[in-house]
Amino acid sequence: MIRIEKLHKSYPIGKDSLHVLKGIDLHIKEGEFVSIMGSSGSGKSTLLNIVGLLDIHDEGDYYLNGQLIKDLNEKKAAILRNKFLGFVFQSFNLISYKTALENVALPLYYKGMNRKERLKVAMDYLDKVGLKDWASHLPNELSGGQKQRVAIARALVTNPKVVLADEPTGALDTTTTDSVMDLLKDINDEGMTVFVITHEEEVAEQTKRIVRLRDGIIISDTPTKAAKAL
Amino acid sequence: MKFLFDSDTWQEIYGSIRKNKVRTGITIIGVLWGIFLLVVLLGAARGLENSFNKAFGNFATNSVFVWTQSTDTPFKGFQKGRRFRLNMKDIQVLKSEYADEIKLLAPRNQTMNLIVKDFKSGSFKVSGDFPVLDQIQKKKLIYGRFLNQNDITSSAKVTVISEDIYKQFFEKDEMPIGQNIKINSINYKVIGVYEASNTANIDGDTAYIPFSTYKKVYNTANNIDWMMITANEGIDIEQMESDVLLTLKNLHKVHPEDERAFGSFNLGKEIAKFTGFLTGMQFLTWFVGIATLIAGVFAIGNILLITVKERTKEIGIRRALGATPKSIRQQIILESVFLTTVAGMVGIIMGATVLMIIDTLFGQGEDATLVNPTVNIPIILAAFTALVVLGTLIGLIPAHMATVVKPIEALREE
Numbered sequence: 064m065i066r067i068e069k070l071h072k073s074y075p076i077g078k079d080s081l082h083v084l085k086g087i088d089l090h091i092k093e094g095e096f097v098s099i100m101g102s103s104g105s106g107k108s109t110l111l112n113i114v115g116l117l118d119i120h121d122e123g124d125y126y127l128n129g130q131l132i133k134d135l136n137e138k139k140a141a142i143l144r145n146k147f148l149g150f151v152f153q154s155f156n157l158i159s160y161k162t163a164l165e166n167v168a169l170p171l172y173y174k175g176m177n178r179k180e181r182l183k184v185a186m187d188y189l190d191k192v193g194l195k196d197w198a199s200h201l202p203n204e205l206s207g208g209q210k211q212r213v214a215i216a217r218a219l220v221t222n223p224k225v226v227l228a229d230e231p232t233g234a235l236d237t238t239t240t241d242s243v244m245d246l247l248k249d250i251n252d253e254g255m256t257v258f259v260i261t262h263e264e265e266v267a268e269q270t271k272r273i274v275r276l277r278d279g280i281i282i283s284d285t286p287t288k289a290a291k292a293l
Numbered sequence: 294m295k296f297l298f299d300s301d302t303w304q305e306i307y308g309s310i311r312k313n314k315v316r317t318g319i320t321i322i323g324v325l326w327g328i329f330l331l332v333v334l335l336g337a338a339r340g341l342e343n344s345f346n347k348a349f350g351n352f353a354t355n356s357v358f359v360w361t362q363s364t365d366t367p368f369k370g371f372q373k374g375r376r377f378r379l380n381m382k383d384i385q386v387l388k389s390e391y392a393d394e395i396k397l398l399a400p401r402n403q404t405m406n407l408i409v410k411d412f413k414s415g416s417f418k419v420s421g422d423f424p425v426l427d428q429i430q431k432k433k434l435i436y437g438r439f440l441n442q443n444d445i446t447s448s449a450k451v452t453v454i455s456e457d458i459y460k461q462f463f464e465k466d467e468m469p470i471g472q473n474i475k476i477n478s479i480n481y482k483v484i485g486v487y488e489a490s491n492t493a494n495i496d497g498d499t500a501y502i503p504f505s506t507y508k509k510v511y512n513t514a515n516n517i518d519w520m521m522i523t524a525n526e527g528i529d530i531e532q533m534e535s536d537v538l539l540t541l542k543n544l545h546k547v548h549p550e551d552e553r554a555f556g557s558f559n560l561g562k563e564i565a566k567f568t569g570f571l572t573g574m575q576f577l578t579w580f581v582g583i584a585t586l587i588a589g590v591f592a593i594g595n596i597l598l599i600t601v602k603e604r605t606k607e608i609g610i611r612r613a614l615g616a617t618p619k620s621i622r623q624q625i626i627l628e629s630v631f632l633t634t635v636a637g638m639v640g641i642i643m644g645a646t647v648l649m650i651i652d653t654l655f656g657q658g659e660d661a662t663l664v665n666p667t668v669n670i671p672i673i674l675a676a677f678t679a680l681v682v683l684g685t686l687i688g689l690i691p692a693h694m695a696t697v698v699k700p701i702e703a704l705r706e707e
């Protein structure tokens with residue numbers, strides 16, 4: 064599903080450049096549930112953004128669903144994101160003037176689905192995250208956990224190949240964290256590839272594989288107890 | 294173009310317009326004001342021009358009026374303060390000496406007289422005139438005709454009266470032609486009634502009678518009160534005025550430098566002044582109008598820029614969800630075109646309303662200052678289109694910027 068070879072990424076800072084990813088090799092197969100851990104500034108978000116086609120790498124190869132990602136123009140990138148990827152952000156990133164239902168339906172709009180069908184599908188996914196009754200609420204009327212569940216529904220609505228989540232529980236308390244993790248586990252059980260960044264060991268333990276980063280290199284890549292239990 | 298008819302497109306636009314009320318308000322006010330100002334300015338300028346045309350439109354504008362006063366310099370044995378009169382010999386001389394320059398020449402005699410019909414009476418100006426007067430100062434006749442050469446030759450006792458005189462002596466819609474009125478106790482047959490309004494009528498309410506009749510009845514011999522001269526096309530009217538005055542001074546033994554002996558009024562000169570003023574005003578209108586439009590264009594562009602800036606994050610989110618650069622641009626541009634179109638139309642409607650109000654307040658009656666203040670629809674449409682197109686082109690810059698930055702940079706924006 065995702066194959067990364069000798070990936071490098073630097074950020075220009077003034078005249079210098081900051082070498083953030085220093086040769087990453089990573090292979091994630093379809094249906095995996097992977098978490099990345101590492102100290103702040105180790106390059107986790109950078110890696111996820113490259114995987115999510117929100118940013119571009121400098122060196123190395125990246126294959127998404129077998130397709131080499133190289134010199135991609137924005138239009139193609141947008142189509143790939145729409146088709147293969149679903150995003151969940153730490154700060155939810157819901158559009159504030161759209162209702163929960165409209166937010167969930169938005170990726171389908173860019174897919175070109177008509178409104179009626181779109182709202183129907185979106186409602187199904189809201190139901191799936193347990194927020195059917197909140198469909199007509201604006202984001203600021205929802206709790207953090209509810210917002211994140213709306214965001215997850217939005218990430219899932221196009222039925223992507225991979226869900227990418229950058230600290231999805233970073234802004235949540237323990238109970239809501241659990242409900243969000245349960246949701247991610249459920250969708251993984253249904254076969255979805257899920258790739259999360261987290262700081263919390265308890266969260267990482269609920270995934271099936273933990274990749275640890277330090278200073279832009281992978282220092283360990285191990286299956287979790289949860290995976291072994293299977 | 295399909296996206297234009299897509300209800301989703303409009304749903305998206307409606308959503309974002311409703312969300313950004315302040316921005317929407319500012320855009321609408323900016324554009325509305327620009328168009329509104331342009332409509333009102335152009336309309337008012339047109340109104341002024343119309344009222345000017347109405348006032349002078351029936352008048353040969355290259356005309357000079359000449360009359361006599363009294364000398365202010367002794368000359369050839371005459372004391373200063375001498376009074377003298379113009380006469381038909383002067384007319385003869387001028388006609389032959391200035392055959393090339395003078396187009397029309399109307400000698401005139403005028404007096405105030407009592408007009409009586411049945412048991413009604415009133416004092417009005419009576420004027421002895423030639424048919425040529427009608428060419429210098431066009432009369433719009435409601436009934437009958439103006440004086441003609443036959444009336445002159447036969448010294449007919451006929452008269453052409455003003456609408457107001459008619460109203461005073463006749464019933465409403467009564468046929469005046471062929472009826473008699475008494476001027477100074479002498480019967481005249483009414484042969485015409487002219488419309489007094491809508492014309493700068495230097496005569497006021499006048500009963501015109503043939504020049505020859507006047508001469509007999511009032512015993513004026515060869516004397517005349519004053520004359521109206523119209524120059525040929527392309528003749529320098531001021532030059533002609535001073536030449537004619539010099540010739541007349543010579544004929545009447547008046548010192549060439551005498552300033553008071555002859556009075557004259559150069560209509561051409563006065564009108565030239567006013568035309569200059571009108572041209573200046575039109576220029577000003579256009580200048581202000583175009584400046585307003587440019588300001589409007591920048592306002593739209595600027596607002597779009599702000600829009601895009603404050604919505605960078607939203608645009609980033611949309612891009613992460615699969616919005617293509619084209620769809621982002623389309624939305625931003627469609628939004629601005631929609632806003633400017635609505636605002637522009639409201640501006641045009643408001644401007645037209647104000648012009649209508651101006652018309653009812655100042656545009657009615659005989660001495661209206663602004664007659665029929667209107668604007669050319671093509672001009673307004675052109676200005677409007679320019680506003681929308683230029684505004685949108687400027688808006689393309691921020692819209693483009695919003696799509697060239699990497700999505701992650703847009704997302705990082707707070």
Ligand SMILES: Nc1ncnc2c1ncn2[C@@H]1O[C@H](COP(=O)(O)OP(=O)(O)OP(=O)(O)O)[C@@H](O)[C@H]1O
Nearest residue numbers: 074075076081083102103104105106107108109110
């Ligand atoms: N756009 C950027 N320009 C310059 N430097 C950047 C940029 N984005 C990230 N960095 C730097 O790259 C390094 C890695 O950043 P990254 O966001 O990937 O870290 P992270 O592992 O996600 O950290 P955190 O756990 O705090 O989220 C950091 O030192 C950061 O300062």
Ligand SMILES: [Mg+2]
Nearest residue numbers: 107108109229
């Ligand atoms: Mg991070």
